[in-house]
Structure formats: C-alpha cells, structure tokens
Amino acid sequence: MITILTKQNSIANHFLAELRDVRIQQDRMRFRRNLERLGEVMAYEISKTLEYFSADVETPLGVANTHLLHQQPVIATIMRAGLPFHQGLLNVFDRADSAFIAAYRHTKKSGEFEIHKKYQNTPNLDEKVVIMADPMLATGKSLVLCCKDLLSEYNIKELHIATVIASEEGLQHVQAFLPDVQIWVGAVDNELTSKSYIVPGLGDAGDLAFGNKE
Numbered sequence: 001m002i003t004i005l006t007k008q009n010s011i012a013n014h015f016l017a018e019l020r021d022v023r024i025q026q027d028r029m030r031f032r033r034n035l036e037r038l039g040e041v042m043a044y045e046i047s048k049t050l051e052y053f054s055a056d057v058e059t060p061l062g063v064a065n066t067h068l069l070h071q072q073p074v075i076a077t078i079m080r081a082g083l084p085f086h087q088g089l090l091n092v093f094d095r096a097d098s099a100f101i102a103a104y105r106h107t108k109k110s111g112e113f114e115i116h117k118k119y120q121n122t123p124n125l126d127e128k129v130v131i132m133a134d135p136m137l138a139t140g141k142s143l144v145l146c147c148k149d150l151l152s153e154y155n156i157k158e159l160h161i162a163t164v165i166a167s168e169e170g171l172q173h174v175q176a177f178l179p180d181v182q183i184w185v186g187a188v189d190n191e192l193t194s195k196s197y198i199v200p201g202l203g204d205a206g207d208l209a210f211g212n213k214e
C-alpha cells in the first residue's frame with residue numbers, strides 16, 4: 001500500500017514546497033525543521049492505522065474513556081539525511097524506541113554507486129511495528145538494503161517506510177523487493193538523473209541539512 005500525502009490539500013504541501021524551493025532551502029535550520037514537520041505530519045497519518053485499546057483516564061473531575069496505542073512503534077532511520085525526519089516522527093511517537101543505521105551511496109570511478117552500510121544499532125524488533133524513515137527514495141537501494149537486513153534479523157510485526165520524495169522507479173524497486181511494506185510518501189516525482197538524483201526533487205537532502213560532503 002502506498003499513501004501519497006500531497007494528493008490531498010494540507011499544510012504538508014507548504015512544508016514540502018519550502019524543502020524544494022532553491023532559495024528557501026538555503027536556510028539550513030528551516031530545511032531541517034521542514035523535514036521534521038513532515039515527519040510529524042506523517043507520524044500522525046500513520047498513527048491512524050495502528051492498533052489501539054480502550055482505556056480509562058482519571059481526570060480531576062471524573063473518568064474519561066479513550067483509545068490508546070497498543071504499542072509504540074520503533075522509529076528507525078538511515079543517517080545522515082534521515083535524522084531531522086526521524087526527530088519529527090519521534091516528536092509524535094514520543095515514547096518510541098529508535099533504531100539507527102548509517103548507509104550512504106558510494107560513487108565508484110565508473111559513475112555507478114553502491115550502498116555502503118557502516119553501522120546499525122537497534123533494539124529488539126521482534127513483534128514490533130517499525131517505521132523506517134529516510135526522506136529520499138531515489139533508486140530505492142538504500143531502503144531495500146537496510147529494511148531487508150532488519151527483516152532477516154528480526155520477526156518484525158509490521159514495517160512502514162516513511163519518505164518525503166520518491167521516484168517512480170524507486171517505488172517500483174521497493175515494492176518488488178519489499179512487497180509487504182506500507183509506504184508513506186510526501187510526493188512522487190517522475191525522473192532520475194544519470195547520477196540518480198530525483199527530478200524535480202529537492203537536491204541533496206543530506207548536504208542541505210548538514211553541509212556538503214567531501
């Protein structure tokens with residue numbers, strides 16, 4: 001299942017428009033905050049699909065019945081660009097555990113790239129709802145590699161991918177290799193450049209958030 005946030009009119013469109021805007025995105029703090037705000041909006045949308053139980057809350061004047069999350073999801077992310085987006089999800093799922101993975105696209109002399117995974121630190125994910133957050137889904141190789149590793153190591157109950165901009169091609173790649181995953185995306189763009197950047201996309205999310213890499 002794929003849910004595309006900007007198919008509906010909402011304030012999320014403003015956050016995404018600012019992330020894409022070649023001038024506004026130069027304000028690094030605002031860029032990170034907009035990734036965070038989209039993480040917050042997406043967390044709210046995902047929260048509507050999770051499992052709840054009936055509970056009573058004692059107020060100063062009586063007892064109110066409500067529905068509470070059966071289980072907090074675990075928020076996983078791929079560094080670097082995932083970090084502000086992860087923070088947004090964590091602002092909403094504020095008692096969640098987190099999982100961190102460091103992976104990046106290493107470009108070879110031929111111009112092709114491969115995903116280098118350097119680090120993974122995660123709580124036990126058995127029987128957990130896991131939300132894997134990475135703002136950019138270009139070829140989909142980073143997300144497929146990282147999710148496949150987690151799925152082979154743990155008996156994950158339900159896996160969600162949260163992303164801000166995806167390419168059509170990348171989405172197809174993820175669906176082919178991770179057919180049971182639920183995908184939440186801000187917007188879907190048509191094209192990839194020869195260096196696998198999304199067009200129109202927003203540029204390099206990690207560099208915009210944290211500075212140019214070497």
Ligand SMILES: O=P(O)(O)OC[C@H]1O[C@H](OP(=O)(O)OP(=O)(O)O)[C@H](O)[C@@H]1O
Nearest residue numbers: 080081104105137138139140141142206
């Ligand atoms: O779908 P893919 O083709 O795998 O590309 C998407 C990945 O590329 C970017 O990370 P990058 O490797 O540039 O590292 P960074 O997050 O440290 O900037 C982005 O943050 C995704 O993680």
Ligand SMILES: O=c1cc[nH]c(=O)[nH]1
Nearest residue numbers: 138197198203204205
């Ligand atoms: O367009 C892209 C593709 C990968 N990573 C980014 O940050 N942007």
Ligand SMILES: [Mg+2]
Nearest residue numbers: 078079080081
């Ligand atoms: Mg990345």
